[in-house]
Amino acid sequence: MKLNNIVSRMFGLWRAALVGLLFFGIADLSAQSNVGNVHYPGKSWEVVDNPETLGFSKEKLEEVGKLASTFHTAAIMVIVDGKVLYQWGDVDQKINTHSVRKSFMSTLYGKYIKDGTIDIDATMADLNIDDVEGLTKEEKKATVRDCLKARSGIYHPALYETKGMRKRKPARHSHKAGTFWYYNNWDFNVLETIFAQETKKDFFEALYEDIAKPIGMEDFVPSDGRYVTGDASEHRAYPFKITARDLARFGWLMLNNGKWNGQQVVDSNWVHQITRYSSDATLYGRPGYGYLWWVARGDNPRVPHMPKVTVPEGTYSAQGARGQRLMVIPEWNMVFVHRVDSSIKGNTISATNMGRLFKLVLDAKIEPYKVINNNL
Secondary structure, rough: OOHHHHHHHHHHHHHHHHHHHHHHHOOOOOOOOOOOOOOOOOOOOOEEHHHHHHHHHHHHHHHHHHHHHHOOEEEEEEEEEEEEEEEEEEOOOEEEOOOHHHHHHHHHHHEEEEEEEEOOOEEEOOOOOOOOOOOOOOOHOHHHHHHHHOOOOOOOOOOOOOOOHHOOOOOOOHHHHOOOOOOOOHHHHHHHHHEEEEHHOOOOHHHHHHHOOOOOOOOOOOHHEEEEEEOOOOOOOOEEEEEEEHHHHHHHHHHHHOEEEEOOOHHHHHHHHHHHEEEEOOHHHOOEEEOOOEOOOOHHHHHHHHOOHHHHHHEEEEEEOOOOEEEEHHHHHHEEEEEEHHHHHHHHOOOHHHHHHHHHHHOOOOOOOOOOOOOO
């Protein structure tokens, strides 16, 4: 390796360590904190016998399942105060995450940015990232942070894209790095390449060791993941299967700022950073986007975070094709999980119908929730 490359690499590592100290070392006074005792599940979730103890009508909650049975819904779980308020369907069935995988990737990055293994402001040039058609000097200015925010400006063909994603994709070289938000699978896929390159770890193994094991996921194992490769791009996609009950654990971990039974599994400041508004996402029919998480932004009925209902600021979601959703609502101490078995051809549910299901959950509240929208 040439001397100037060695010096550049050493500087990059030093910069990464400094960024980690600045980013994580100073207490973030705006980060959320839960006051009082927090309830966590043991080996399995505790299901409440009487929903009224959590302020909900059992009879009204039963309407959720009745409506779900008319859709392609496979499973629903509603967690309130660390317990299962309501569940319906096959909560132990392993189902493809689709794009929910991206929120897991973002969350996993925190540990390695904090310890300096990954430099969040390293460019594609710094990391020697390229692709099949070749990246230009301008494209290589995109940083890891830009990719986490879906702002790389690299519109090279990507794997595991839907027709809708390809249709919306801007023209190649139309936007400089960091200047434009677009829900871009190239960004999401290259993050796995960078993760593997910099940490020397397999994504699915790291997900198991760093998150699944510490929070006691009941079902997930590394073999539930698979890599999608192809001729269009060097950067593979990384879907995996997970059950509703394990997805709910992940949501409860996030709601509690990365802490699980006294152990800080994910740095709380990183949780706060990635789940806060960074970009307007109305281009994609959503209010806002963070770092690979969809976030609520204001009370905009034209592009609601969840159709048919209003959720408070601070709500965020991991969302995947065909009806996969993990929604975290810290203000209500609630996690909502919805799954569709996409292995069955034609199985899907619209966001509107998912919103109808969630509205029934909220309608079951004996004393209705008050929504506080603190404009960010």
